[in-house]
Amino acid sequence: MFQILDIKGTVNFLKHGKAAVMLSAVLILASLVSLGVRGINWGLDFTGGTVVEIHYADATVPSVVRKALEAEGIDGAVVQQFGSPRDILVRVPPKSGEGNALVASVEAGAKAAGDNAVVKRVEFVGPQVGQELVEQGGLAVIAAIICILIYVAFRFEWRLAAGSVVALVHDVIITMGVFSALQLEFDLTVLAALLAVVGYSLNDTIVVFDRVRENFIKMRKGTPEHIVNTSVTQTMSRTIITTGTTLFVVIALFALGGSMIHGFATALLLGIGVGTYSSIYVASYTSIALGITKEHMMPVVIEKEGADQDPLIP
Numbered sequence: 001m002f003q004i005l006d007i008k009g010t011v012n013f014l015k016h017g018k019a020a021v022m023l024s025a026v027l028i029l030a031s032l033v034s035l036g037v038r039g040i041n042w043g044l045d046f047t048g049g050t051v052v053e054i055h056y057a058d059a060t061v062p063s064v065v066r067k068a069l070e071a072e073g074i075d076g077a078v079v080q081q082f083g084s085p086r087d088i089l090v091r092v093p094p095k096s097g098e099g100n101a102l103v104a105s106v107e108a109g110a111k112a113a114g115d116n117a118v119v120k121r122v123e124f125v126g127p128q129v130g131q132e133l134v135e136q137g138g139l140a141v142i143a144a145i146i147c148i149l150i151y152v153a154f155r156f157e158w159r160l161a162a163g164s165v166v167a168l169v170h171d172v173i174i175t176m177g178v179f180s181a182l183q184l185e186f187d188l189t190v191l192a193a194l195l196a197v198v199g200y201s202l203n204d205t206i207v208v209f210d211r212v213r214e215n216f217i218k219m220r221k222g223t224p225e226h227i228v229n230t231s232v233t234q235t236m237s238r239t240i241i242t243t244g245t246t247l248f249v250v251i252a253l254f255a256l257g258g259s260m261i262h263g264f265a266t267a268l269l270l271g272i273g274v275g276t277y278s279s280i281y282v283a284s285y286t287s288i289a290l291g292i293t294k295e296h297m298m299p300v301v302i303e304k305e306g307a308d309q310d311p312l313i314p
Contacts, residue, residue, distance in 0.1 A: 031177020043187030057116035059085035068113035163287035167278035197271025
């Protein structure tokens with residue numbers, strides 16, 4: 001079979017397992033500290049605020065509209081192109097005001113930025129709705145991780161399930177920690193990207209663990225570390241192809257997709273990179289640390305009643 005990456009022999013990935021786990025521990029600790037001290041820069045989907053869509057007769061630059069809004073006393077507004085160069089989406093946080101007075105100020109600033117500005121849509125997102133989105137979004141991530149733990153434990157073995165869930169939690173915490181440290185806006189698109197990262201990382205881990213289970217049964221000799229290293233090496237070509245093709249699309253979204261999906265693409269970039277690393281090191285090393293052996297992976301033989309009885313004796 002043709003392989004883009006044809007590795008001869010077995011790469012000793014777990015040789016650097018302790019160093020990788022120490023690095024992951026430092027990153028997780030730093031992420032938790034940042035989340036506790038700096039918090040999350042919640043977007044309007046979670047905090048509430050006002051969204052105003054403006055249409056211009058000619059193409060308009062968001063930076064010009066932003067300066068005009070600041071001249072009207074509206075600070076912290078997110079101004080983005082929406083659909084076409086003539087459509088602008090203004091997202092105003094609740095601290096800048098609310099109601100008709102705020103909309104009037106936004107409209108005045110929009111008209112100062114360019115002629116023939118028309119307000120097409122105004123939406124108010126209350127803080128109560130935003131708090132509900134925070135709770136429901138967090139529950140969605142927790143529910144996904146619990147369901148994954150149950151599935152992998154049933155499909156493989158509980159030590160492998162624990163390794164996969166540790167890797168998933170590792171990916172989510174580090175991704176959120178980067179958003180917290182850089183104070184990148186966290187909105188519903190970023191939450192969707194986090195759930196996508198959970199699925200992507202799990203898919204990569206399942207492929208590795210499926211080969212691990214197969215090799216535990218097939219290889220008569222070798223330590224668990226050697227079998228895991230062999231399994232990761234055998235799936236490395238697939239991992240590189242999958243990760244590379246996915247990154248091509250995500251990088252294109254990040255570079256050319258515009259500011260509307262910038263957070264989504266950023267979360268995917270972080271998650272795919274960290275997820276690929278965790279599938280190779282965190283998930284596998286955790287399973288080894290929990291004491292996975294060949295006996296744990298062998299299928300259970302159920303003896304039928306009377307199987308040891310002499311067939312000639314009634």
